[in-house]
Amino acid sequence: MSGSRLIVTQQKTLAWYIGWGIVVLVALAVSYVAGRYFSAAERQEAIKRADFLQEELKKFQSAYQQVNEDLVMQTQSAKVDNQSSQQLVETVKRLQSVQNKLESELRFYRNIMAPELDKQGLTIAEFDIIEDSEKNSPRFKLVLTQAGKQEQFLKGNVDLKLKGKLAGVDKVYSFKELGTFQAKHFQFQFRYFQNIEGELSLPEGFIAEEVVIKARTHGLRKNQTAEKQVNWNS
Structure with missing residues (x-):
């Protein structure tokens, strides 16, 4: 072992x-x-x-x-x-x-x-435009007066024209073409003053620039004329 x-x-x-x-x-x-x-x-x-x-x-x-x-x-x-x-x-x-x-x-x-010393007889006192933002139908108001001595009645008519551009082209419209007017709407007969007003219907796309106003009396021994130009946006 x-x-x-x-x-x-x-x-x-x-x-x-x-x-x-x-x-x-x-x-x-x-x-x-x-x-x-x-x-x-x-x-x-x-x-x-x-x-x-x-x-x-x-x-x-x-x-x-x-x-x-x-x-x-x-x-x-x-x-x-x-x-x-x-x-x-x-x-x-x-x-x-x-x-x-x-x-x-x-x-x-x-x-x-x-009235002012240089104003006598038929006078274009005021012209206003009230535009409607919702539709192309502005209103106008024309005020005619007789300056100086108001010894006689003035009778006559007024011609209003609107100048502007349509598609870039110069255009002139009579107010009579721009609404449902009659000849009597633009006639006047007054001693002191008279308003002429109405609503216009402008063509689509028309750009208004200037209003030309010409008022004439008739039937007088010596007829009178009043003229004025007003900027549309003035």
Whole structure:
């Protein structure tokens, strides 16, 4: 038995196994208790953090609500201010329009009662165009007066022509062609003043530029003529 070896092992007693078993159980118990402790601590910390965030959220929600209410109030206030300003502007425009109309009428009657020294007899006092933005049917108003001494009635007729361009070509239309007029619509007979007015129907694509007005009396011992040119957009 020259190649054989003898191996001696120490046989562990039952007490040794029990001891190690107790050590392992203790270690497991310590780990479990420590885990529960740290888990509870983390949970408490998480609860505190959640409570803090909840309080912050309430603060932000309150601040947001306040800002939103302020914004609504400011918006409403701005609307009211804007409406008031707009109403004020409209009122001023309306009053200015009334004032301009009254001033125009005042000048008109002053010219009749006390005309300029160089004006005598038949006079073209005013000519206005009122355009309609929705349709191509403007209205016109011509005012004829007798300047100076109104000792006689003036009778006659007036010829109105409209100059402009149609498709880039110069065109001239008589007002009689631009509406449902009759000859009597352009006749006058007055001592102080007379209005001649109506509605025009312009050709499609026509660009109006100028109105030429010529009024003539007839039946007088010395007939009179009044002429005037008015820019369409003046």
